Amino acid sequence: MRTVDLIGTAVANTFRSKTRTILTILAIFVGAFTLTLTNGLGTGINAYIDDTVSSVGASDTMTVTKTSETAGGLGAATSGPKEYDPDAVAATGAGAPGSTVVALTPTDLDELGRIDGVLDVQAVKSISTDYIEAGGGTKYVVGVGGLISGQSVTLVDGAQPDDDTDTLQLVLPTSYVEPLGFGSDADAVGQTVTVAITDAQRTQHTVDATVVGVAEESLASPTGASIVPNAALTDLLYETQNIGVPSDQVERYAQASIRFGADATDEQVTAVKDRLADAGYTGTTVADQLGTIKTVIDGIVLVLNAFAIIALLAASFGIVNTLLMSVQERTREIGLMKAMGQSSSKVFALFSIEAAFIGFLGSAIGVGIAVLAGTGISAALSGSLLADLPGLDLIAFDPVSLGIIVLVVMVIAFLAGTLPAARAAKADPVESLRYE
């Protein structure tokens, strides 16, 4: 038998007992459908995180804090009361809220700069403003986010803050555009806003700055719902905030960012972290922070996939059952084909191909409908439940993994088909054709 006839015959045989085939296909459909959706969930969320990380664009920087007893984060057990440390400052950004970190001093910064693999050290100046307003309107509380070198914000309009200019610039989060009285994101660009900040002597100062861009807010944005000032504005705000602080206390930073080579491998990054740890500092890359999230998501998706695979395994027993019945029914036919010179291997192929084809039908239909359903669910959710996370497609599909799902199901079906196929191949024509 020619291969094309072999496949044609197998496909035709699939539809001989329609009800039975359809039921088997349905069982596979359920498994393939589930597998596609859970996979799509993983793809969607991880794609969103990847997008966010690449928009952050700080693959060559690391946030460094001084390792302190509580640097382990929220709920880290300490043995007994902690000794007072005059250098401890409240952490902003890194670490759990309310926890303290030991401040970095200029000496620390110099030391960080000397560590092998560190190209550049920049202190992260934490600034806390009182409010932001535009044109004497309502005052709103706002945080200040700092970008470490190499990072950028995801803009919906305007431009990135320019660190090389003396003009005071900032990027406004999109959620502030309307409350501040601007018509649209585009309208806000170029407008002047006022930022108020209180110094150490409880005196409030206001600073006017130009809005150069409007930023998208996303789950893993480096700044969140904060304004992002350029270098000139950062320096001015920081100076203002530190008016009245004793001069030896001014240069205290909760964290610093260091830059390592953009082409550093994972091993090199780990080596830098080890050296930082030896020197008494803790280094965290953006990938580290998001990596945890990804690991959790991957874990959940893996568990969901495992359920889908179990469904597929159950379905594969359905295939075994269906084909065993077919072999039973077609004993005579198999015997006749063998009497007519059909080789056992071709008989085996006939039934295995039929199994694989049942698998193909079930998975193709399952994948197809899952893509439709997933796209629908995703669209519905992003308009309602997940409206706060622009850019997130909860369920996304990539053709390669869809193809892999179909292939995997076909392989499972093929394997399930080998038992009945072997039985058919073994059939003795004399036995099969006996009718006395």
Add this chain to the structure above:
Amino acid sequence: MQSTTAPPIISVRDVRRSYGRGQNRFEALKGVSFDIHAGESVAIVGKSGSGKSTLMHVLALLDAPSSGTVELEGVDTSTLRGRRLNTTRNKTFGFVFQQFFLTANATVLENVLLPMKIAGVRRGDRRRRALAALAQLQLEDKARNRAVNLSGGQKQRTVIARALVNNPRIIFADEPTGNLDTATGAVVEDILFSLNRESGITLIVVTHDEELAGRCDRRILIRDGLLVEDEAVAA
């Protein structure tokens, strides 16, 4: 009658076939020898359980003898293995069964072209040849019908068309009229014997119908696994 000087198409020498082992050992054939010449029509006659079906299976290479040799056109069939065995079965034999063994839901045409499909004949070719075989048996108008919808006689004619389609040297007919009424049976017999006479196809009929056996050139009687009579029949 054929000249006995030509080499036989089938030569059976002391063929034994036993099933089971030890206590359960059962000898279906206990040493059978005969020759069949090309173009002969031979009836293998015997009661059920006599071993005639086993003999046919051995002759058709569906079963191998436990001892003894079967030569097909001068070739010891025990040397045929795998692909060669399958090709030999496919090209040399045609089968007509009492129970037809048609694929019920496939069309008559599909049933008839099955042997050519197995042989790997191209689609257009096998269609043409199958239609020609059906025309030979006056079934061309039934080509698109499902086999299940045919009458008994039409089914058996379809089976004969299927047996013919690969131009076999030998047709094995196992109780070809067993499931047919007398009139239809006679028609089927006529077809088989005309094929034997006109196309020179060797016809080996297994039957317990003495009338049918009487129409053959030769009658081989099997009883308890032994050949008890081998005689030419006066036509």
